[in-house]
Amino acid sequence: MSDKPSNNVYWATNIRIVTVCLIIWALVSFGFGIVLRPLLSGISVGGTDLGFWFAQQGSILVFLALIFFYAFRMNRLDREHGVDEE
């Protein structure tokens, strides 16, 4: 089954979705939360700046959205390629 073209497309699509999700994952935590925080210091949120919000709250909310998006997208991809569980 490894040579079925649809499986290769399926896997390549999966890798692309995972890559995009992980870029967002890194951007909100390591990026906005830590390294890029000085760039966001002009945007104030409740007595502090946007970077602090991302570090203590925003990143967690984005993580949640990413996992649910991935589950939804992959379960649909499974059906499109006929590899879902019967």
Added chain:
Amino acid sequence: MEQYTLNLLIVGASFALYIGIAVWARAGSTSEFYAASRGVHPVTNGMATAADWMSAASFISMAGLIAFTGYDNSSFLMGWTGGYVLLALLLAPYLRKFGKFTVPEFIGDRFYSPTARLVAVACLIIASITYVIGQMTGVGVAFSRFLEVDKEIGLFIGAGIVFFYAVLGGMKGITYTQVAQYCVLILAYTVPAIFISLQLTGMALPPLGLFSEHVASGVPLLEKLDQVIADLGFNSYTGHHTNTFNMVLFTLSLMIGTAGLPHVIIRFFTVPKVADARWSAGWALVFIALLYLTAPAVGAMARLNLVDTIYPNGPTQDSLAYDERPDWMKNWEVTGLLKFEDKNGDGRIQFYNDKSESFAATAAANGWQGSELNVNRDILVLANPEIAQLPGWVIALVAAGGLAAALSTAAGLLLAISSAVSHDLIKGAINPKISEKGELLAARIAMAVAIVVATYLGLNPPGFAAQTVALAFGLAAASIFPALMMGIFSKRVNNKGAVAGMLAGLIFTLVYIFSYKGWLFIPGTNFLADTPENWIFGISPLSIGAIGAMLNFAVAIGISRMTDEPPQEIQDLVESIRIPRGAGAATTH
């Protein structure tokens, strides 16, 4: 009703509930014992995973870690939740598709190497045992504070309860008790936080309260907090005061370590389908986020409350007289976790940053001769309801919540240990012909022995108990996570590469940690002082797991390229775990 009676009633009721569930959810087969027959609903599993994951450290210590440091400890918040993204996207669905019972079993099968399996068993046991010691000592502390029994007796009672439901029910019993424990711990955590948030900001939801206006002063809460602690010479709460590179690595190490901890991974073996494993990781993070979004609010508000208690008229006015201290301080002084020493003999409590050079002149002008209050950061969450003067039942609930957090994590760790012993060592290596009944008995005996060992270590904690986090996360990040990920995402990594990679990551990480913390954590045997100036490139021993993981990847891929590619049947195995279809068939063993 007396506080003590209330504590006894609520903790007693929660324990009766766990025992009732244990009797109802007995395990009759190895499949039930190791994986609850793979019949757990994804939302239920998410809740159990949350309890499994959130330990005494999350419940008791994390808010305190953030309260006394502020922004710089955001690593714990991002690290311990961001790991679930890695778990959901890179591991959980594929390991569920593989359809076996333990993490070492996957590593052994995928890398067609009993050696790889044994290395994985060793990492799993070291990481899980060090982790479980912290839970057992947490149980002892909670008992001694709230039920006024000796730490030792508290530990025995806790171990007895875990023994009952874990030996009897295995994964099945543990799953359903963890669901109950989650409900207890999340109520215990959020109820006091809601009251405190209402008192300080008028906002019922603590995560919103954190970024709202402080009612008493009319300025935003975080701005107010920055002001009052600056008046006492402390670093600002919202500012960044540590090495940025180290903060990134520390966060990354916690994330990779979280995704590689076996007791969390095996929870995803219990759901019926691959699609469920994906959803379940999301639900787990929902339930975890309820606590993790509350924790930073609890931390900031508790810090502000503490300063307000000690300086009722603001930090520039007279501080609290020792004789007028509130009851909660008296209660916690008894435990030794809160200490007062009247250094300047004025009968008042001064609490400030006596290590700040720029603040020394102000302190001297005030006639202060050193900070006089020593507050253990672990008491913040436990003392929170008392500080905020909440009703007695809330205090009792927090006691039950702390115990639930410690017991649920202990049970999950003990299951990971016992299944590695009975399934990977006994069935996998020593006696492959063992019958189903024999293996179930072996699993129960392994569980019982693991509980006895954990109890013994909880009673006589070795010196390294406090270093648990560095060791458990370092090992999981540097050895287990990369092996699992390469096993799924690369068809080319072979047995030699995987074993060499795991050993390289493991040894490198251990040597780096031991160089600063002492060989086997024996004090005085470290040859480098554990201070930021001595850390190589500013990388703390806590952050080294991420570097160990990268080394593991590099070595494994390099050696695999120089040696033969894996046999065809292994490449077919990788192909098959990459697609969900057929997950049902894979469960038959």
